[in-house]
Amino acid sequence: MAGDVLTGEAEDPMDPTDKISRSSLHIEVADRVRDMIFDRSLPPGHRIDELDLSAKLGTSRTPLREALKVLANEGLVRLAPGRGAYVTELAPQEIDSLFPVLAMLEARCAGEAVRRLTAPDLRRLDAIHQKMEACVAAGDAAAYHRAADDLHHQLQLIAGNPWLLRTSSDLRRFLRLARGMTQQSPGRLLQSLAEHRTLMKSISRGDVDSAEQVMHHHLLAQQKGWRAALIKQHTAAGEPVQSPAASAPSTASTASTASAAEMTSGAAPMAANHARGTTQPEAETIGV
Numbered sequence: 566m567a568g569d570v571l572t573g574e575a576e577d578p579m580d581p582t583d584k585i586s587r588s589s590l591h592i593e594v595a596d597r598v599r600d601m602i603f604d605r606s607l608p609p610g611h612r613i614d615e616l617d618l619s620a621k622l623g624t625s626r627t628p629l630r631e632a633l634k635v636l637a638n639e640g641l642v643r644l645a646p647g648r649g650a651y652v653t654e655l656a657p658q659e660i661d662s663l664f665p666v667l668a669m670l671e672a673r674c675a676g677e678a679v680r681r682l683t684a685p686d687l688r689r690l691d692a693i694h695q696k697m698e699a700c701v702a703a704g705d706a707a708a709y710h711r712a713a714d715d716l717h718h719q720l721q722l723i724a725g726n727p728w729l730l731r732t733s734s735d736l737r738r739f740l741r742l743a744r745g746m747t748q749q750s751p752g753r754l755l756q757s758l759a760e761h762r763t764l765m766k767s768i769s770r771g772d773v774d775s776a777e778q779v780m781h782h783h784l785l786a787q788q789k790g791w792r793a794a795l796i797k798q799h800t801a802a803g804e805p806v807q808s809p810a811a812s813a814p815s816t817a818s819t820a821s822t823a824s825a826a827e828m829t830s831g832a833a834p835m836a837a838n839h840a841r842g843t844t845q846p847e848a849e850t851i852g853v
Contacts, residue, residue, distance in 0.1 A: 604707075
């Protein structure tokens with residue numbers, strides 16, 4: 566998960582080269598390997614060398630093997646009898662079909678969170694959102710993604726529905742796994758921030774329906790950006806590509822026209838700043 570379920574605090578990124586002092590704690594090993602998968606130190610499809618990885622982590626192979634079983638249960642690792650463990654590699658159609666499901670789940674999370682929101686909750690969400698603003702201003706896409714993950718996770722916690730928390734957290738792991746598969750245009754990160762700005766406005770005024778609509782729109786906007794980036798990447802490589810949309814069911818956003826317009830207008834000044842070279846790096850992964 567993006568944070569601690571009990572405390573609601575986001576985890577700091579770990580250095581995979583740090584030695585693990587208590588090698589019997591396979592859960593700690595699993596946490597390290599999970600981070601390496603998400604930051605693509607262990608890329609999709611990669612065969613995990615147990616000897617090499619256990620040496621890097623300062624553990625024996627036993628806790629690593631137990632950790633790999635945990636990650637296989639999460640769907641992040643595939644265990645092949647007699648051949649070893651491989652980092653899960655998602656097909657484009659699998660990634661594409663993930664967005665509309667997450668859109669439904671996270672929209673529900675957003676609505677339930679608004680219903681249960683307290684003043685301390687709002688302050689915590691505001692603080693995370695300000696961190697996201699600072700990350701974009703600094704051109705730090707990786708830090709932006711971590712903060713955005715934290716914001717989404719906090720909404721799941723505030724919603725107080727353990728089944729929503731479990732299901733959306735599990736699926737969000739696969740979204741993180743898909744990051745880095747394509748390079749997005751600089752405008753997508755700016756648009757993602759604009760969408761979160763609109764979401765925070767809806768949350769701040771206690772508008773349940775708007776929060777649900779904006780969150781749903783946000784996830785489907787990610788899908789649209791991911792499709793475009795995938796096609797661009799294959800075209801640049803001279804490879805034939807069929808849009809995932811051709812093999813995935815069509816999904817229409819339920820966001821209101823007003824909310825969509827607000828998000829578009831929110832992105833415009835940021836895009837202008839980018840044109841002047843004041844905000845965004847040249848390439849980043851999918852904005853979440």
